[in-house]
Amino acid sequence: MTDHYPVTRGRHLNHVAWLYDPLVERLSFGRERKFREKTMAWMDISPTDRILDVGCGTGSLTLLLAERLNPAAGMISGIDAAPRMIAIARKKAAKKRADIDFQVGIAESLAFADQSFNWVVNSMFTHHIDTGLKEKAFAEMYRVLKPGGMLLTADIDRPTTLPGRLLGWSGRYLLLQPELEDNLRGLLPDFMHRAGFWQVEKKEHLYGLVSFFTAQKPEVER
């Protein structure tokens, strides 16, 4: 039987899924773990939380987040548009005996009920989707968060150094990735505000190119 998956015009990585983990390890010069730790440092997680990782890829961050939960009380899901990324994530979880709900899914139409999660996280994901999909994806992340729930976005942002500018804008024009443009223009907070989030804060800026943002879904919708 053939599986039918939701289709996205986002830049999914199904074709290079096998290459993703080795490539990230090499391109980050062994700093991946540190980047994941920095991401989680901005998340005040309780062991009973329900967490969603959007565009989770091969699940590296999802697996680390799962370690912070009490498996009997909390839960974590990871979704990605690329079935082969999800297949790798599931294998990694099985190897660690981690109870994680990895699903093929698309950020612009999340298959979760309203108000399901305490935290929604997305790491290096938004620069894979165009402006229209960013609007929808942030609206969906807002929808599935509980009132008072938190968003963490770790992604490419307006560059602040010459190497950051060269790297970012060459990605945009030489690698022909127009989805990068909103990020490079520093527009991520605008998407969050438009989706309804408040207390949008840039917590940290790394390597002159990547920022960590947190935002909250208000307790009472405005």
Ligand SMILES: C[S@@+](CC[C@H](N)C(=O)[O-])C[C@H]1O[C@@H](n2cnc3c(N)ncnc32)[C@H](O)[C@@H]1O
């Ligand atoms: C650079 S990877 C980041 C993966 C992971 N979050 C990490 O930090 O390693 C971006 C991921 O977004 C996924 N993606 C692209 N468009 C998507 C969409 N519309 N919905 C869900 N995932 C999508 C890709 O398949 C890819 O796995």
